[in-house]
Amino acid sequence: MAKLGVGVLGVGEMGKRHAENLRRLVPEARLVAVTDVAANRARQIAAELEIEKSFRSLDEMLDCKEIDAVLIATPDKFHAKGIETAANAGKNILCEKPLATTRADAQRALDAVEKAGVRLQIGFMRRYDPAYAAAMKRVEAGEIGEPVIFKSVGRDKDVPPLSAYQSNINGMLFYNNTIHDFDLARWLMRDEVTDVHAYTTVAIRPEVAHYGDVVASVVNLKYARGAIGNVESYVQAIYGYDVRTEIVGSKGSIFVGSIEKTPATFVSAAGSTGILADHFLSRFADAYLFEVRDFVRNMLHDLPPRVTAEDGMRALEIAIAAEESHKQGSPCKVESESHASRVA
Numbered sequence: 001m002a003k004l005g006v007g008v009l010g011v012g013e014m015g016k017r018h019a020e021n022l023r024r025l026v027p028e029a030r031l032v033a034v035t036d037v038a039a040n041r042a043r044q045i046a047a048e049l050e051i052e053k054s055f056r057s058l059d060e061m062l063d064c065k066e067i068d069a070v071l072i073a074t075p076d077k078f079h080a081k082g083i084e085t086a087a088n089a090g091k092n093i094l095c096e097k098p099l100a101t102t103r104a105d106a107q108r109a110l111d112a113v114e115k116a117g118v119r120l121q122i123g124f125m126r127r128y129d130p131a132y133a134a135a136m137k138r139v140e141a142g143e144i145g146e147p148v149i150f151k152s153v154g155r156d157k158d159v160p161p162l163s164a165y166q167s168n169i170n171g172m173l174f175y176n177n178t179i180h181d182f183d184l185a186r187w188l189m190r191d192e193v194t195d196v197h198a199y200t201t202v203a204i205r206p207e208v209a210h211y212g213d214v215v216a217s218v219v220n221l222k223y224a225r226g227a228i229g230n231v232e233s234y235v236q237a238i239y240g241y242d243v244r245t246e247i248v249g250s251k252g253s254i255f256v257g258s259i260e261k262t263p264a265t266f267v268s269a270a271g272s273t274g275i276l277a278d279h280f281l282s283r284f285a286d287a288y289l290f291e292v293r294d295f296v297r298n299m300l301h302d303l304p305p306r307v308t309a310e311d312g313m314r315a316l317e318i319a320i321a322a323e324e325s326h327k328q329g330s331p332c333k334v335e336s337e338s339h340a341s342r343v344a
């Protein structure tokens with residue numbers, strides 16, 4: 001069987017899961033090497049996954065002839081540079097979200113991809129989640145008629161340590177978290193967002209504002225064909241990892257997601273208890289696996305990725321407009337570049 005040789009760049013929490021999936025659960029892939037600026041971490045993950053090669057830099061990994069594709073899971077601000085370097089070496093790429101944290105970085109990355117003629121997939125893995133995928137099938141089949149309202153909630157569980165803000169290597173809330181919902185907002189509604197109005201708060205943790213970030217936000221959306229939407233993000237929900245979405249249409253509605261990890265409710269004289277989802281790695285375990293499998297199969301068969309560079313750019317443009325709206329305290333237009341549509 002032909003196998004796709006893959007190298008993983010950045011093997012922290014997310015990159016490690018991707019590397020595990022590639023090594024153990026994707027028969028058409030061969031995990032060739034892992035790379036991390038923390039060389040010890042790369043060595044340790046390589047040992048755990050029983051592969052020989054680990055590196056400290058992408059350039060070193062790209063010297064490996066067996067590598068056909070690179071999976072990028074470094075912090076947000078290093079994505080664009082990683083894409084540029086991997087593309088210049090002629091490798092196909094699966095990059096975690098967001099594509100970049102600035103339009104200029106995103107554009108440079110996409111230019112490199114286009115010039116090299118390689119393929120780029122962005123890690124919007126919710127599209128691979130069975131519940132979201134089933135919802136999309138019904139939208140596409142016209143079962144809810146014309147979508148009218150989009151609503152999405154994304155709440156992380158634990159209070160992020162202040163060091164996560166201080167390090168300044170990830171994008172603020174809209175780029176790091178809400179971007180998943182901005183992607184769903186386009187994908188499930190099959191339309192483009194034209195205007196956003198963001199409300200944000202740091203009321204329960206004012207020190208977060210020193211790092212240009214916020215604790216929670218709601219962003220109202222307006223769509224090109226007239227629909228409307230609302231997206232809420234919150235980084236410290238405490239009770240669990242809570243991701244839910246509604247698509248309200250002219251003939252029916254779809255509700256995706258549940259707060260419960262297991263679809264069972266336990267009741268007794270003491271009341272009811274359920275086991276709540278607590279982390280993205282468990283809630284979206286299938287989605288991460290299906291995402292990587294689909295990428296590997298498409299690259300092996302020289303097919304375009306299912307989640308494109310354009311998807312990465314459009315979601316980034318909504319995040320940029322949301323940040324602008326947050327800063328100005330007024331609604332903002334989503335400025336769109338036509339360039340991304342040329343890259344598949």
Ligand SMILES: NC(=O)c1ccc[n+]([C@@H]2O[C@H](COP(=O)([O-])OP(=O)(O)OC[C@H]3O[C@@H](n4cnc5c(N)ncnc54)[C@H](O)[C@@H]3O)[C@@H](O)[C@H]2O)c1
Nearest residue numbers: 010011012013014015036037038073074075076078096097
């Ligand atoms: N799709 C999702 O649901 C999802 C979930 C979590 C994280 N992410 C994304 O994955 C990326 C990584 O997040 P994480 O939670 O694993 O972070 P992390 O901090 O746990 O891991 C990042 C790793 O990258 C390494 N690193 C930093 N700079 C590097 C560089 N220039 N070259 C090579 N390695 C480098 C670090 O040493 C670390 O091991 C982020 O962009 C994040 O937004 C996506």
